[in-house]
Amino acid sequence: MNSRRNFLQKLGASAVALQLAAVSTWADDKNTVHQPYAGPVLRVAIMGLGSYGTRVGAAMQYCTKAKLVGLVSGSPQKIENWRGSYDIPAKNCYNYDNFDEIKNNPDIDAVYVITPNGLHHDHVIRAAKAGKHVICEKPMALNPKQGQEMVDFCQRAGVKLLVGYRMHFEPKTLEVIRMRKAGEFGKILFFQGLCGFKIGDPKQWRLNKQLSGGGSLMDIGIYAINGSRYMTGEEPLWVTAQETKTDPVKFKEGVDETIQFQFGFPSGATASCLSTYNQNNLDKFFLNGEKGWAEMQPSTNYGPIKGRTHKGELNQPVTTHQTVQMDEFSDIIFNGKQPPVAVDGNEAVKDLKIIEAIYSAVKTGKKLELSS
Template structure:
């Protein structure tokens, strides 16, 4: 298995179509998809035409409020293929050297950065300076210092910075959040997040410290970090962590294989999480309250997500995650809509601060206090 994205794709069923049903906790409704839409559309240039860039573009063909209108890639053959498939004119195609010219292109409102982690910082700041809103894949950067600079650059340019947290719009996830907010689970006491798979090709960029910024924690583990926060409904105040490495050839210095980490929350809840590149079939969230529980398994795959609570099975409809994400993000950028769970740069920055603290805790063996 070559990547997390391959894992997520194979772990769960392929997403087919977009059910026209209401979404619990979301702004999208049955009427929205069934009725003709004539309002503003977010015009997006995709930067990075790899496997996930292709997945996003495919999903956006079902969007009503977002459309792919441009591409940015260092591979001319990929650009040519995308032009043919999505009807993108040559004037909306760029490479990494000349994409600053996008500043003068009225066909693009936002740039979706889907490049290796270490490139996000430069690409987001350049897009912001070009006056374009930015959507950045997670993790937003390789550390909190870079993340803060990205947030500052977007604020200075007066453009929005959003992060590709697709699970923040997923129906079953939103139902668990609704139940927790309504008090149906009682006082939250414990969260468990298991995120892992056995990574394949040892030459891929995800196992390159310079490109990935780390290992499993930067790739799959961030799901449990972010998930702990939106499931518990608080930001953690401390972290402890232990790293385990069994293959120092594949997982070189600075590339974590397995990290177990614990988070403490101000309300008294604790989280126990696992991030790994060397164990399969790990995609589970469990939230325990004094009056009930919620479990998602798979919790973060491409879908359908499956779940149950003390009240029974979760039956909310499956939506293609990237379709609903981009429609919702269009609403955030164009209308100033407020999502149930934030997806802005500040949200991404909090996860980066936690990642920095986890690495520090694993290195020192000490409890690290957090101030998010």
């Protein structure tokens, strides 16, 4: 709990002020005056109180349009600790056995699923069946088939399905996207995405094929996959990929240690990316065009994100990603706001199709065409 308190303290009062700015204006408008928010507040229950759930819960204390009001966990002790820290009423707390009863709770609007990847499909469908909007961490599912089932079920249930693509609201990232759309880089030629860290405990769920769906690609590699799409503004036409495994004991069959993968895009641009669980200091995006370039390093971690282009340093504000994301999700759910980059289930299915193709390319050694 001390680490959570320290994190809250580090966020500081400055984080509150930063969240008041509209994401769409950060990239190009530094002088807008914003009025205090007086609209509806998205009331959220977090499902899965692990390390990232803890980060989201702490960051939500600074939201203006969303509020943490409920908990779902298999650990009674975690629920007790969180209740004390966040003043959550007992009636808004559930375990995985009685979770379906949330349908009778009018005080919860949405459930944020932050459980291991292999549980997302079931948990999202249960939340939607209960009539709650759903936010799901990425990757949204283990494969495109599961992902599409989740999208279709939420649509039939009449609830929104959003995915935790926090970088889609990050100011420096949005500035690079704005510059690309404005033609400031000219024709895009190349993207590079390097994502990795040296993973620790070999018994954790991320190294369990059943729970994770794979290895580094399903965890950190998805940032390079998704980043290649929003940085170039295109969908890949083909993929090639190669796997390197130096520790088959730690990284068992079906759990990838390091994968290099390449894309080709309709414009002729290409991408070269790396995903690994065996190297630190890898968090970099590079975009090259005929007229200019952009480099971000760190590019996707919790911040501060840093970047520069051929025009100089990127100086957009530093934000708490999860705070901004949850406020933006509130606007999307209640006001139908269209985000600068999609964050819905359909966006996640696109990434899942690419992940599936990368794994297939590793196995076959072939260049695979991607269907639209």
